[in-house]
Amino acid sequence: MAPLVLLGLVFVIACAFAWIASLVTGDNSWVDRLWSLLPVAYLWIFAGSAGLQDARLDVMAVLVTLWGARLTFNFARKGGYSGGEDYRWPVLRSRMTPWQFGLFNLFFIVIYQNILLVLITLPGLAALEHRRVPLGGLDILLSALFLACLLGETIADQQQWDFHRWKRAELAAGREPRQRFLQTGLFRLSRHPNFFFEQAQWWLMFFFGAVAMGTVWHWTVVGAVLLSLLFVGSTRFTESITVAKYPEYARYQQTTSPSIPWFPRRDRAGLIA
Numbered sequence: 001m002a003p004l005v006l007l008g009l010v011f012v013i014a015c016a017f018a019w020i021a022s023l024v025t026g027d028n029s030w031v032d033r034l035w036s037l038l039p040v041a042y043l044w045i046f047a048g049s050a051g052l053q054d055a056r057l058d059v060m061a062v063l064v065t066l067w068g069a070r071l072t073f074n075f076a077r078k079g080g081y082s083g084g085e086d087y088r089w090p091v092l093r094s095r096m097t098p099w100q101f102g103l104f105n106l107f108f109i110v111i112y113q114n115i116l117l118v119l120i121t122l123p124g125l126a127a128l129e130h131r132r133v134p135l136g137g138l139d140i141l142l143s144a145l146f147l148a149c150l151l152g153e154t155i156a157d158q159q160q161w162d163f164h165r166w167k168r169a170e171l172a173a174g175r176e177p178r179q180r181f182l183q184t185g186l187f188r189l190s191r192h193p194n195f196f197f198e199q200a201q202w203w204l205m206f207f208f209g210a211v212a213m214g215t216v217w218h219w220t221v222v223g224a225v226l227l228s229l230l231f232v233g234s235t236r237f238t239e240s241i242t243v244a245k246y247p248e249y250a251r252y253q254q255t256t257s258p259s260i261p262w263f264p265r266r267d268r269a270g271l272i273a
Contacts, residue, residue: 003049003128007042011118014038019110028089028105031113033081036071038117040064046124055135057127060208063146064121067201070150074157088234091241116230119223120202123209126220130212138211146204152186153197159185160194180246189261191252192235196259199228235259 018030040061047054047061075081089109093101163182170177186193206224210216235258243249254267 003045007045010041011114015110015114019106022105027085028109029086031109032086036068036075039121040068042121043124046128050128050131054131056139056212057124059143060124060127066150070154088237116226120227122220122223123206126209127212133212142204142207146201149197149200153194156186156194181249183252188264190257190259192259193261195231199231202227
């Protein structure tokens with residue numbers, strides 16, 4: 001079976017499953033539960049189409065598998081597979097009529113996000129179509145950068161996990177946490193370091209395909225671009241909820257980079273966070 005036909009079949013099954021499951025359960029986070037699994041399947045479809053004989057495709061598939069394993073573990077320990085819905089969907093549901101949210105669920109949550117999961121893996125198709133280009137030094141560099149970003153995201157997620165465990169323990173003990181949101185470690189340099197490293201890994205996947213093609217001027221960049229735009233919109237919405245909950249978050253926004261890790265800057269009062 002041609003790789004795009006097989007990929008398309010998996011895409012249709014994933015969309016149908018996520019949509020039907022959301023209607024049956026009233027939980028709109030089914031695409032979230034597939035997010036770390038589908039790109040792994042798509043990359044192995046491309047690698048398998050080359051008979052697992054193309055070094056570049058094999059490396060890309062292994063790296064994305066490591067990405068998926070880490071994300072699956074982090075999502076699972078936060079209860080993502082035990083029925084907990086993304087807290088943003090109830091907020092949006094409350095702002096829309098039922099038919100509006102139904103359309104939003106079908107076309108954005110289910111179809112668009114599944115299309116995006118396909119698009120970010122299409123550099124694998126570019127590598128498949130140019131598999132006669134041997135693995136080289138640039139591929140090794142990209143692999144090292146990917147692993148560095150994977151480590152960075154792992155550290156950021158662990159810091160977030162440790163903070164929320166500490167915060168829950170403080171509240172359970174009847175104490176008001178001295179910090180109501182995470183501002184230390186990597187989160188002193190970026191408000192969303194895990195988001196930065198996540199996007200960077202998929203940009204690096206695009207560059208694997210670009211190395212195989214010998215050019216960065218290729219349409220497969222659309223996946224990385226749309227993923228970054230999704231994160232921009234999602235971050236703005238998430239932070240609007242956070243500011244409403246924690247007014248002091250506004251000062252954190254003034255002093256800390258939104259995504260790319262960077263040195264803290266002074267706020268309007270001239271103070272550094």
